[in-house]
Amino acid sequence: MLITCKDITKVYVTGETETHALRDVDCTIRAGEFVAIMGPSGSGKSTFMQILGLLDRPTSGTYVLDGTDTATFDDDALSRLRNRRFGFIFQSFNLLPRTTVADNVALPLLYNRDERLSAAQSHERVMAALAAVSMxxxxAHTTNQLxxxxxxxxxxxxxxxxxxxVLFADEPTGNLDSKTGLQVMRILQRLHEDGKTIVLVTHEATTARHAERMLSMVDGRIVDDAPVADRINARDEDSLRK
Ligand SMILES: Nc1ncnc2c1ncn2[C@@H]1O[C@H](COP(=O)(O)OP(=O)(O)O)[C@@H](O)[C@H]1O
Ligand SMILES: [Mg+2]
Structure with a gap:
C-alpha cells in the first residue's frame, strides 16, 4: 500500500479557538490510483492533502508511506521526499512572476540533491516536462505573460x-473557466494513464468525477469512499464542446 492513514486528526489552535479540521480519518491509497477528495468548503480537504503531501503533520494518528511511519522522518527526510516523490499543483498556480516559464519549471531541480544535472541535462528535462503539457x-515567456x-x-x-x-492537486481548476479547466483535467487523466498516482482536491462533484474513486468529506470526516460510477473522460467532453 502506498498510503495508509489511521485515526488522523488535525486541530488548529488560534488564540483561544480550536478548529477540529480532521477527525479520526482512516484511508488507504494504492499506487497508481486517481482519487478525488470532495466536499464543501471548510470540510478539511486541503488540510488532509497537506498532511498526505507531508507539508504538515497531523495532531494525532499515523501516516504510513510505503511501509514507513512518516512520524520517523526528520525535516530533511520530509523535504527530500516532497521534492523527489511528490508534485504539487495549487489553485493559485504559485509561480514566480517576472521569471521565465523554463526557470519556474526548473526550480525543483535546484533542491534535488540526489541528481546532479548539467545545464544541458536540466534544459532537456525542462523541455520534456513542458512538452508533456504542450508548453x-x-x-522563454515570463509567467505574467501567460x-x-x-x-x-x-x-x-x-x-x-x-x-x-504522486501528484497532489488542490482545486487545480478553481481559477479557470470550464473549458480551460477541462484541459487541465485531461492532462491529469493522461498522467494517470501513464502511471502517476493522483490525489485531487475539489469542492465540485463534476470535477471529482474525472477521478476513479471519490472520498467525500464533511466536517473533517470521510463520510463516503466509493468508485466513481459515472466517470467523465475529459477528452470526450472536450471534443463535444468543439
Ligand atoms: N492554518 C489554519 N489555521 C487555523 N484554521 C485553519 C487553518 N487552515 C484551515 N483551517 C480551518 O480548518 C478547517 C478546514 O479547512 P480546509 O482544510 O482548508 O478545508 P477545505 O480545503 O475543505 O476548504 C476550516 O474550518 C478552516 O477554517
Ligand atoms: Mg481547500
Missing part, C-alpha cells in the same frame, strides 16, 4: 520535473 513554445490555463500547465510541468510518483 514548449512558451519556455493565460490562466498556461500558468496552470506551467505549474504542472514544474510538478513533473523530478518525475514524482
Amino acid at each position: 514548449e513554445h512558451r519556455a 493565460s490562466g490555463g498556461e500558468q496552470q500547465r506551467t505549474a504542472i510541468a514544474r510538478a513533473l520535473i523530478n518525475n514524482p510518483d
